[in-house]
Amino acid sequence: MVPFIVLVAAFVAALLVTARGTARRPDVTVALRIAVAAMFLVSGSSHFVGMREELIDMVPDLFPNPDLVIDLTGVLELAAALAMVSRRLAPWAATGLTLLLIAMFPANVELALSGADLPWNQTLVPRSVMQVVFVVATSVLAVRGFASLRRSRGATSERTTATESTTV
Structure with a gap:
């Protein structure tokens, strides 16, 4: 549940920060x-502290x-989190996180079906819903990120072509 709360709280806070006043729309991506x-x-x-x-x-x-x-997945999660700050690396990191x-x-699923005495948020339905939210979030970032990279690459090649045609 903590990752879900962090996701929602950070998203709302980042929306407020990216809006920078009432006249500007927040940058959702x-x-x-x-x-x-x-x-x-x-x-x-x-993966290393607290819940290891x-x-x-x-597993x-x-x-x-x-x-x-646990070590490998922890390192992958941390590396992908850091890659999210880079516009160029974010789509790749988001794809990796989705996978x-x-x-x-x-x-x-194994934990939820184990028969252990779990809090309600660790049971199959809430846990599955949270997982779907996480997969949707990372998938959206992958799709939007790759689309943005393609657009910027296309704009760069158009500028290059225009520059080359004026110098010829």
């Missing part, structure tokens, strides 16, 4: 990048070294 970065800084850090043992216990039995799985979220979903 930048706000979402900031929110996803904040969320994965928190969740990636939890709980996360190791969530499905088919993985022989759960400690290594990582999908790959980690079975561990969430």
Whole structure:
């Protein structure tokens, strides 16, 4: 639940900051990048401090070294969170995070179905809904980010072509 709260709180705060007054619309994509970065800084850090043992216990039995799985996913989450600050790297990081979220979903299902006495937000339905929100957020960033890179690349090539035609 903490990552979801961080995502929502950071998104709202970033929307307010990017609006910079009443005459300007907030930059939703930048706000979402900031929110996803904040969320994965928190969740990636939890792989090393705070929830490490709980996360190791969530790793499905088919993985022989759960400690290594948690270390790798934590490093990937932290690296992707840092990459979110770069307009060029953000779509790649968002794509990686989307794939990582999908790959980690079975561990969430296994925990929810384990029969353990879980708080309501760790049961299958709320946990699945949160996972869908996370996947949608990272997918939106990937799609918008790659579209933005294509547009800027197209504008650069148009300027280059225009410059070349005037110098010829």
